[in-house]
């Protein structure tokens with residue numbers, strides 16, 4: 393019997409991946425960049441047991457047994473096994489039992505598939521003692537998963553080879569490079585999303601002219617600017633590009649036929665709030681970004697946390713009590729003098745948030761092995 397456990401992080405893109413040039417190999421039409429979140433508050437955890445006495449392969453996801461006969465899971469398993477260490481020859485014939493869980497809502501636009509597949513592939517790679525880059529294997533589970541293989545700031549390079557050998561994720565800088573960076577995740581809804589990223593981006597590739605323009609004319613330039621902003625810790629540029637890219641991604645979703653609506657009135661009022669807060673501060677202090685769902689991730693520096701959380705708390709009274717309101721890192725709620733101007737937006741705020749998570753940058757997957 394061999395047992396391996398891994399924990400893997402969520403990543404939130406600041407330059408979005410949207411659109412594949414190869415559906416089976418999961419090869420993207422453009423590069424993307426993301427930040428990896430600390431695993432303390434949001435992560436996936438996978439344990440795999442391999443035993444010569446198991447008669448079947450089995451898979452449990454969030455405590456429910458699911459069909460092992462899943463294409464993406466099997467693609468990852470096949471790729472890992474191809475690269476197994478010669479030391480693991482016997483193990484290759486043993487059946488495996490996989491147990492995976494997320495400590496946050498699955499499929500609510502909270503990057504659960506990214507953490508899930510990064511975790512699965514890291515665990516499988518440890519089980520079969522695979523050496524070298526595994527981001528191209530995680531990519532076969534879910535495109536965005538390849539970025540969760542590294543910590544800090546991560547760049548998924550689309551690559552040019554038809555087989556995808558050069559479509560890999562690389563680290564731009566570790567989490568320690570910009571320790572003041574913080575994220576606040578505003579959970580607007582934890583319901584299952586209406587249209588999956590996979591089918592949404594397929595329809596976008598088939599129908600959106602804006603997506604073609606974005607991938608060829610906009611993203612290459614934006615990626616260069618973003619890498620530079622990260623390397624030089626230029627928050628103003630980092631934040632501006634993040635917001636512009638989120639907006640363009642959602643514009644592509646509207647340009648898709650039929651359109652995909654991911655953001656809702658609450659997400660849009662957060663966008664307005666961020667712009668009025670930045671105007672009130674006279675500088676870009678906060679950035680927003682939304683993926684394929686209504687939840688919003690804010691990027692900001694530690695110095696802005698208390699004031700921004702106070703503001704969010706005032707504008708969007710949460711349905712949960714104050715003590716449970718902030719999961720994650722602590723926040724000192726100060727008195728809100730001076731924010732009245734920004735708070736005017738409260739009159740138009742259309743709803744409340746489920747909860748918010750305050751977190752920071754983190755490292756890649758972590759492993760533990762027992763034999």
Ligand code: DP6
Nearest residue numbers: 405408409534535536589590683684
């Ligand atoms: C909007 O990685 O979930 O979050 O490759 O089909 O599994 P598949 O798609 P997925 O798409 C993520 C899209 C996004 C943007 C991003 O994370 O870059």
